[in-house]
Amino acid sequence: MAESIQDIQEEIVDEFGMFDDWMPKYDYLIELGKELPLIDEQYKTEDRLIKGCQSRVWLHAELNDGKVVFTADSDAIITKGIISLLVRVLSNQEPEAIVNADMAFIDEIDLKEHLSPTRANGLVSMIKQMKYYALAFQAKKEQ
Amino acid sequence: MISDSKHTVLDIEKIRAEFPILHQEVNKRPLAYFDNAASSQKPQVVIDAISNYYSTINSNIHRGVHHLSQLATDAYEQSREKIRKHLNAEKKHEIIFTKGTTDSINLVANGFRQLLQEGDEIIVSAMEHHSNIVPWQLAAKEKGAIIRVIPMNDNAELIFEEYQKLLNEKTKIVAFNHISNALGTINPVKEMIAEAHKYNVPVMVDGAQAIPHTLVDVQDLDADFYCFSSHKVYGPTGIGILYGKEEWLEKLPPYQGGGEMIKEVSFEGTTYAELPHKFEAGTPHIEGGIVLGTAIDYINTIGVENIAAHEHALMEYALEKLGTIEGFNLIGSAKNKAAVISFLIDGIHPYDAGTILDKLGIAVRTGHHCAQPTMSRFNIPGTVRASFAVYNTYEEIDRLHEGLLKVKQMFA
Numbered sequence: 122m123a124e125s126i127q128d129i130q131e132e133i134v135d136e137f138g139m140f141d142d143w144m145p146k147y148d149y150l151i152e153l154g155k156e157l158p159l160i161d162e163q164y165k166t167e168d169r170l171i172k173g174c175q176s177r178v179w180l181h182a183e184l185n186d187g188k189v190v191f192t193a194d195s196d197a198i199i200t201k202g203i204i205s206l207l208v209r210v211l212s213n214q215e216p217e218a219i220v221n222a223d224m225a226f227i228d229e230i231d232l233k234e235h236l237s238p239t240r241a242n243g244l245v246s247m248i249k250q251m252k253y254y255a256l257a258f259q260a261k262k263e264q
Numbered sequence: 265m266i267s268d269s270k271h272t273v274l275d276i277e278k279i280r281a282e283f284p285i286l287h288q289e290v291n292k293r294p295l296a297y298f299d300n301a302a303s304s305q306k307p308q309v310v311i312d313a314i315s316n317y318y319s320t321i322n323s324n325i326h327r328g329v330h331h332l333s334q335l336a337t338d339a340y341e342q343s344r345e346k347i348r349k350h351l352n353a354e355k356k357h358e359i360i361f362t363k364g365t366t367d368s369i370n371l372v373a374n375g376f377r378q379l380l381q382e383g384d385e386i387i388v389s390a391m392e393h394h395s396n397i398v399p400w401q402l403a404a405k406e407k408g409a410i411i412r413v414i415p416m417n418d419n420a421e422l423i424f425e426e427y428q429k430l431l432n433e434k435t436k437i438v439a440f441n442h443i444s445n446a447l448g449t450i451n452p453v454k455e456m457i458a459e460a461h462k463y464n465v466p467v468m469v470d471g472a473q474a475i476p477h478t479l480v481d482v483q484d485l486d487a488d489f490y491c492f493s494s495h496k497v498y499g500p501t502g503i504g505i506l507y508g509k510e511e512w513l514e515k516l517p518p519y520q521g522g523g524e525m526i527k528e529v530s531f532e533g534t535t536y537a538e539l540p541h542k543f544e545a546g547t548p549h550i551e552g553g554i555v556l557g558t559a560i561d562y563i564n565t566i567g568v569e570n571i572a573a574h575e576h577a578l579m580e581y582a583l584e585k586l587g588t589i590e591g592f593n594l595i596g597s598a599k600n601k602a603a604v605i606s607f608l609i610d611g612i613h614p615y616d617a618g619t620i621l622d623k624l625g626i627a628v629r630t631g632h633h634c635a636q637p638t639m640s641r642f643n644i645p646g647t648v649r650a651s652f653a654v655y656n657t658y659e660e661i662d663r664l665h666e667g668l669l670k671v672k673q674m675f676a
């Protein structure tokens with residue numbers, strides 16, 4: 122049985138609990154950003170691009186064995202680090218779980234400034250887009 | 265460290281003390297504010313003037329017979345006169361209060377839309393803010409007119425010979441900025457205007473970035489339209505100025521309808537008020553208009569030339585200092601350049617750099633600066649931009665330098 126969205130979020134909150142200052146936290150995010158498995162080049166297309174004013178995000182989704190698999194990329198590394206967390210939480214989950222997911226962990230690890238609309242880095246739209254994909258897969262399944 | 269006193273006659277510490285917002289910590293570090301091209305901070309006199317207005321003379325203008333209305337109207341009109349004098353406009357009614365630069369350009373573009381015919385041409389430059397592109401595109405699209413673009417060279421200077429080639433009998437208006445917000449380039453406004461006038465073509469100058477740093481004489485430039493925003497020149501937001509030559513303002517149709525802009529209204533037809541009221545429909549941003557006058561007084565007390573000299577010295581210092589960082593790329597190296605440094609560091613995305621600088625208490629702007637065509641010209645998605653104001657110090661630039669070294673270390 123795979124871990125639930127809730128469990129993964131708690132794990133991440135625990136991991137980030139180790140950092141008592143912004144710098145090691147961002148070093149970690151940067152590391153995650155660098156390690157993020159790249160989206161397959163063929164999917165880095167205009168229709169998978171989420172345009173933020175500040176940074177750009179590509180998102181691809183597939184249904185694999187009833188679960189949604191996300192891959193994503195960005196041109197900015199901090200954005201990529203956060204993408205890596207979002208993918209870790211929402212990828213390989215059932216569509217319904219993704220649709221209903223509450224992403225409270227972002228607040229708890231104090232990264233919500235990156236999800237504020239003024240940042241315009243594509244992340245807010247990315248979460249929305251992930252849920253749309255899940256919803257579409259869910260609708261397909263129910264047909 | 266080079267001390268301020270070597271470069272300017274200004275006591276920067278004393279000036280800083282007048283800006284309450286600067287004395288705070290951001291992420292536990294003293295704030296270093298380098299986003300002045302987006303909006304500048306406000307001195308205490310400006311902040312006080314806002315509350316004084318509401319504490320003493322607030323009421324609607326140009327319509328009451330009562331005492332307060334008279335005082336508010338007088339203050340508003342005195343401010344208009346101050347701005348006339350500051351720009352050296354010939355007539356007070358050539359000064360129109362607007363919401364800001366964007367609003368001023370829309371006012372003029374909307375007027376020209378009604379004068380345009382199919383096949384007419386509008387010239388803009390390749391280094392414009394979206395505010396000085398989109399209103400012209402809207403006007404052109406509706407009338408089947410064509411937008412022509414003055415190209416720039418690799419140093420971010422407009423190519424004068426190319427501009428000359430674009431001008432012809434079909435040109436209806438030329439619009440460009442005095443100083444580019446994304447690159448800092450100071451354009452040869454006077455020469456460009458003279459060139460357009462050879463064809464009797466009017467010129468609209470976007471002075472948003474110029475008014476905080478330069479003394480502008482609209483008669484000497486012979487500008488047909490010149491505009492700026494109060495919030496970039498130490499004044500309140502939501503107010504700005506359009507200067508227009510009387511003959512042009514008379515020619516243009518009104519922008520918005522409403523109170524204040526009419527002479528007589530009946531359902532058969534309406535006659536418009538005289539300038540400047542023809543373009544000032546509705547109750548204006550009264551306090552903003554008055555306090556913009558306070559902000560103009562403020563820069564004149566310090567001396568615009570003194571401000572420019574200090575900012576220029578800061579820019580030179582910053583270019584020298586940041587230039588030592590490996591992989592530092594300046595975007596916009598025009599010979600004639602104002603207090604803006606737009607740059608990239610090899611291999612580091614502007615968003616990443618900006619995020620870490622913010623953690624260090626340093627406010628810069630990152631992204632395309634509302635000038636996407638400018639970014640495309642240099643084949644980049646955006647830049648990091650540090651822009652200077654009178655209250656910036658050499659020490660803050662040292663911190664920016666250290667911050668960028670930290671950024672490099674973190675993303676290496």
Ligand SMILES: Cc1ncc(COP(=O)(O)O)c(C=O)c1O
Pocket residue numbers: 301302364365366367393395396441443444445470472473493634
């Ligand atoms: C050159 C230039 N033009 C126009 C604008 C738009 O000014 P506002 O948003 O105050 O209307 C700006 C401000 O960013 C600018 O720098």
